[in-house]
Amino acid sequence: MLTRVRSGVLILAVFAGACASDRALDEVEGVEPPNELEAPEVAAPELDARPPIVAGEPLYPETLVRLVEGDARDTERLADVGMCASCHEEVYAAWRASPHAAASFDNPWYRQAVDTFREERSPEASRFCAGCHNPVLLLADAMEEPIEPADPRAHAGVTCLVCHGIQEARADGVGSYTLSTAPVPLPDPAVPEEVAVHVAALTPDPLRTAALCGTCHRGFLGPDMGNPHHLPGVDEPTAWARSGFAGSRASRLDTRVEPATCQGCHMPLVDASDRDFATTDGRIHSHRVPGGHTALAGARNDAAQLAVLREGLTGVARVDVAAVRSGARSTRPADGARLVPGRVELDVVVRNLAVGHRFPGGTRDAQDTWLEVEVRDARGALVAEAGTRHAAARDETAHRLVAGLVDDDAQVHDLHHVQHFRAAIFDRTLAPRDAEVVRYAFELTADVAQPLSIDARLRHRRHSHPMHAAACAATRSPRGRAFAATSVALGRIPIDGCAEQPVTEVASARVWIGAGAEGREAAGGATDARFQRLFDHALALIGDVQEHLDDARPSLAAALRAAPDDAARAMVHGQLARLEGRQGRLAAALDQATRAERLIGEHPAIHRLRGDAYAQVWRWEDAAEAYRLAAEGAPLDESRWTDLARALGSAGHDEEALVAADRGLTIDPRGSSLLRSRYLALEGLGADAGVASDAYLAHRVPDALSALRLRCGQRSAWCALERLPVHVHDLRPAQGHASSAR
Ligand code: HEC
Ligand code: HEC
Ligand code: HEC
Ligand code: HEC
Ligand code: HEC
Structure with a gap:
């Protein structure tokens, strides 16, 4: 078929x-x-x-x-x-x-962005936005003209x-x-x-x-x-x-x-x-399309919509304190870790469980889902914290699940003024079912009363502080007031961009560490099965840069021991295959893949692991064979066809590479690697590759990207930190607590 x-x-x-x-x-x-x-x-x-x-x-x-x-x-x-x-x-x-x-000009978040776009670019250029946000104005050929607040068409999303x-x-x-x-x-x-x-x-x-x-x-x-x-x-x-x-x-x-x-x-x-x-x-199919737009519900004081959104957001991700490092010892899961005075590092793991795409999704540059961490002593007094002030104002210690888009000057933009976007420097949002680790550090002094409790919370808010401020200004301006007046005249509830944004707790975890921790109760993600906690920790670490890969091994070894059944064991062998493959150890990777296969039978993910391992050492024929099997088992996944086309091309099978690339392009017509494979295959076949070459050049990743990445890190400490996959956030010592005296 x-x-x-x-x-x-x-x-x-x-x-x-x-x-x-x-x-x-x-x-x-x-x-x-x-x-x-x-x-x-x-x-x-x-x-x-x-x-x-x-x-x-x-x-x-x-x-x-x-x-x-x-x-x-x-x-x-x-x-x-x-x-x-x-x-x-x-x-x-x-x-x-x-x-x-509320997708049109009556929406103050959109209005502040589209008005600026029209001013800086041109009204005609803003037809780009209109195809998705306000097709009525687009097709009425009204985007070329000034958009008047009293025009009802400007309120039709x-x-x-x-x-x-x-x-x-x-x-x-x-x-x-x-x-x-x-x-x-x-x-x-x-x-x-x-x-x-x-x-x-x-x-x-x-x-x-x-x-x-x-x-x-x-x-x-x-x-x-x-x-x-x-x-x-x-x-x-x-x-x-x-x-x-x-x-x-x-x-x-x-x-x-x-x-x-x-x-x-x-x-x-x-x-x-x-x-x-x-x-x-x-029963009827809901047209509320619940996602993450709690700000809109808040700005219209719509308790029913907010309740639906909050219910949908709660539990879509899990949070855990998965590991603690103190002295020479690393304890995973973190519970009951022995502590010695000096630097203590915590691995907080966040995993996207139930969101069918990246979390948070949509305009990932303007999102504001963040982590809060609190370390308290045996008496409940705060020792150190991070992100806890972010609800009120930007807290530099908050790790945010957000994408960083920069302009020509490598300056991060957070008002969704897309005309300035040149490159995505980092993306801390989470792919479906993927995990990331966020590392925190603090100095433990001998006088802190143990055990310590560690609380981690994942909190969601729709817009970053700057985005909220811009929408508030766009609400209070004379133009904003005119839009609100028309909304009221049309019998609708105007959107108050200044309303306080609702904050939703998506997930949380509590663990106890240090002397006397036994018998204290863990909570949230820290009460999940031991296997799950160890596996998620390893999964997060293997997504990381090369030098942290070995750090995943102890978690995988422990996860294998804790695995409840064959399927869970196969999952661990799969991650081991990925790890060995990434480190270029072909034989070990293939061995792990075979172990997984013995437990659960043939599976497209296992074919893919083999393909990756072969590709890592440039064995393109073998890689192509494995990738072909993987692609057939995941026909909608364009990246499988990307891998296959690249491997076939590298092995010199241009004709087949062309077929694979074309197949991938039906799913993602602008995938730059696919366009590259297509162009190279045509060239290899001696065909006229002019059009294909132009298409590739028009979509390829710009050369300036690495320079922008570097500059972004030089000009902003935040950018420097976030562009490293696993990075350490220093916890803020509590005011007045003994440990802050250092
Ligand atoms: C974002 C796209 C979108 C918009 C806007 C939209 N709909 Fe729908 N509508 C759908 C989809 C998709 C379905 C089918 C849902 C399903 O069966 O899963 C649907 C289903 C319906 C149904 C059948 C419901 C049922 O339970 O069988 C009705 C009636 C309907 N829409 C009317 C409307 C009306 C009236 C509006 C405007 C007030 C509207 N739709 C706006 C996408 C949309
Ligand atoms: C005069 C009444 C009337 C008007 C006006 C009307 N509908 Fe319907 N619509 C119905 C009836 C009756 C049904 C059948 C309901 C059923 O049996 O499930 C229906 C069914 C539908 C369905 C159902 C599809 C399904 O899967 O069963 C959609 C979608 C829909 N209408 C969209 C619209 C949209 C969009 C408009 C406005 C352009 C509109 N309707 C205007 C009476 C109306
Ligand atoms: C014509 C374009 C268009 C189509 C088609 C469309 N959407 Fe949207 N959708 C938008 C725009 C624009 C927004 C953002 C509105 C805003 O906040 O300005 C949006 C917002 C959303 C949101 C955001 C909710 C939130 O809480 O942030 C969800 C979820 C969503 N759409 C789901 C769907 C689904 C599911 C379909 C298909 C059935 C669909 N959309 C089809 C244009 C579209
Ligand atoms: C398995 C369930 C699931 C599927 C499938 C799914 N979503 Fe979502 N989506 C969610 C959840 C849960 C959220 C809320 C969390 C968030 O904001 O990311 C969400 C959020 C969104 C948002 C709002 C993002 C934001 O916070 O601004 C948009 C837009 C959206 N989804 C569109 C889509 C589209 C389009 C598809 C199909 C390609 C889709 N979703 C498929 C579960 C799903
Ligand atoms: C491909 C379709 C598309 C185009 C083109 C597009 N947008 Fe959007 N925009 C969306 C969708 C979908 C969302 C909702 C995503 C989400 O829920 O996070 C959105 C959300 C936004 C938001 C956040 C709105 C809110 O309610 O929080 C702003 C601001 C915005 N877009 C501005 C623009 C501007 C300005 C342009 C043109 C320069 C533009 N967009 C072009 C699809 C589009």
């Missing part, structure tokens, strides 16, 4: 259907029989008598939005949510509370008929959809035939697929938007497609997660009244 798939859009569409059906997976995904490696067969959606879509040309250079050919471009209809609200009250109310309804009118979803992103604004057949609810026509018209093929969401939730900057070179932006689909949530199993050996599309997690069935014709058995 896969050979029938010709475009990335179709792959996503087909697969999204597969996620919805309940696949019979065993408890650990690794024990599936090999024949299950095929993507599951999915019945093609019933194709009714609707005419085939004829896509028009792109309408503007800055965004990839297209209209169905011959479309009347009726923007009044596109904006008319009231028409739908009359029969879909529940959906309307939920959508109204969502960020989709992602309306009903945007999503329900998308007839085709292409994989590029930046508004890569084909829209119809044709008249919508409204039914007499008592006439089944009319209802059927209505339903068919409003559920076009892409609606229930991840590809639909991907058209706006994948973005990039480039010369068409006025940036000197290609730079990937918001991107949920890529991380999702590589993960177990999309059914891709080659990232790592892992405990099984429930496959889900974007809709599966963000549009769950919820209780609803019969006031909505679409309510079935008292």
Whole structure:
């Protein structure tokens, strides 16, 4: 069936259907029989008598939005949510509370950014933003003009008929959809035939697929938007497609997660009244799209939306104090560690458990999820801390899960003024199911009463302090007040960008260390199974730079002893294979991969481990063979095709490399490594590689990146620290405590 798939859009569409059906997976995904490696067969959606879509040309250079050919471009209809609200009250109310309804100029976070963009670039250039944030103004050709607060179109974000009118979803992103604004057949609810026509018209093929969401939730900057070179932006689909949530199993050996599309997690069935014709058995698909936008709920004083968001955020990640180093001794898990006076180091581990993409996601440069750590003595007096003041104002000791984007001067930007973005220097957000370790240090003096309690908390807030301040200013300005007045006139609750941001505790952990720790109670992530704690610690360390790799070995050895079953043991051998492979020890890596395979059978992640180990020592033929098996077991994961194309090309198999690269490009049409493989393969085949070469040059990682990285570290201590994968944050000694006297 896969050979029938010709475009990335179709792959996503087909697969999204597969996620919805309940696949019979065993408890650990690794024990599936090999024949299950095929993507599951999915019945093609019933194709009714609707005419085939004829896509028009792109309408503007800055965004990839297209209209169905011959479309009347009726923007009044596109904006008319009231028409739908009359029969879909529940959906309307939920959508109204969502960020989709607030994606346009009435949103002060967006407004401060887009107004600046229009000023610094040009109104025309801001059509780029409009394809995703406010298609109504875009298609009305109003972005070229001043945007007036009293214009109701400036208050129309992602309306009903945007999503329900998308007839085709292409994989590029930046508004890569084909829209119809044709008249919508409204039914007499008592006439089944009319209802059927209505339903068919409003559920076009892409609606229930991840590809639909991907058209706006994948973005990039480039010369068409006025940036000197290609730079990937918001991107949920890529991380999702590589993960177990999309059914891709080659990232790592892992405990099984429930496959889900974007809709599966963000549009769950919820209780609803019969006031909505679409309510079935008292349930309807939520249009609140709960994610992380607690700030919007707070700024509209919307307790119901905030409650849904908080429930969704709680527990999506785990936190643990996984190791303590004191003197020459390292104790893992940390509990009960023996302490000697002097420097003490703590390894706090954060793992993304349940977010189907990076956490936090979306605009990763403007996020503000941070870690707090408190060390207290036996009497409960504070000894040292980090991040604890961040709720009130920027706390330099806070480790934040955020991406650092810099301008030409290597200055980090945090207002999402994308026109200044040149390169991502670091990204401390977490890929699905991935872990990172954050190291803290303090000086322990002999007079501190033991045992010590260590509390770690992961706290979420939607916007960084500067972003909040900018939105507050944009709310208080005369323009902001005019927007609020129109919101009120339209019967909506205006967005108060100055409202205090809600903070949500996502996860926490408490451990006790030092003399007398036994019998004291651990809490949160520190009460998880010993295997889990050790495994997550190792997982985080192996993601790190070369020199910390050996640090993962003791945790892996202990995890192997604590493993409850074969699947868990296989997970450890998988990590050992990765570690040996990264250190260039081919035989040891292959041996670990074989051990894992003996425990759980064939698995795409094991093929991938072998491929990586061979590639590390340039054995390209063998790498290609292993990568091919991995790619077949994870058809949606574009990085598998990237690896395969590179290995085939390096082994001199240009023809096959070309096929693999093209396959990957259907999923990620702008992947720079894929474009490079494609160009090199064509050149190797003696074909005309001019266009392919241009495409690669237009998307490659800029040469200036390493220089920017260096400069960023030189000009900011924060940047210098965060660009190191495992770095040490010094805890702030408590004021007045004995240990602070040093
Ligand atoms: C005159 C009433 C009426 C209006 C106005 C109306 N709808 Fe509907 N809609 C219905 C009825 C009735 C159903 C069928 C409900 C059912 O049986 O599940 C329906 C079903 C739907 C469905 C259901 C799809 C499914 O999977 O079952 C969608 C989507 C939808 N409408 C979208 C819209 C949108 C968008 C608008 C505004 C452009 C709109 N509707 C306006 C009455 C209406
Ligand atoms: C961000 C895209 C998006 C927007 C905006 C949107 N919808 Fe939907 N809507 C969907 C998707 C996707 C589904 C299908 C969900 C599923 O079946 O998993 C859906 C389903 C529905 C349904 C069927 C619900 C059910 O439980 O069967 C109705 C009715 C509906 N939408 C109406 C509307 C109306 C009215 C609006 C505007 C007030 C709107 N939608 C805005 C994406 C959207
Ligand atoms: C397995 C569940 C799951 C799947 C699948 C999933 N998400 Fe999410 N998503 C979450 C959770 C939980 C959050 C809240 C945590 C956060 O903010 O990252 C979230 C947050 C978000 C956010 C808000 C990020 C922020 O905080 O600003 C966006 C946007 C988003 N998801 C889009 C998508 C898209 C698009 C897809 C499909 C490609 C998708 N999600 C698939 C669970 C999921
Ligand atoms: C036409 C473009 C468009 C489409 C299609 C679209 N979105 Fe969005 N979405 C946006 C924009 C723009 C925002 C940000 C609004 C803001 O805060 O300014 C957003 C915000 C979100 C958020 C953020 C919520 C949060 O709490 O931060 C989630 C989750 C989300 N979308 C999920 C989805 C899902 C799921 C789909 C597919 C069913 C989808 N979106 C389709 C444009 C789109
Ligand atoms: C590819 C589609 C796309 C394009 C193009 C785009 N955005 Fe966004 N933008 C999004 C999505 C999706 C989100 C929500 C992500 C999240 O929830 O974190 C978002 C969020 C934002 C936010 C945060 C809004 C909030 O409510 O917190 C700002 C500010 C923003 N965008 C500004 C811009 C500006 C200015 C432009 C043009 C220069 C632009 N965006 C272009 C898709 C896009």
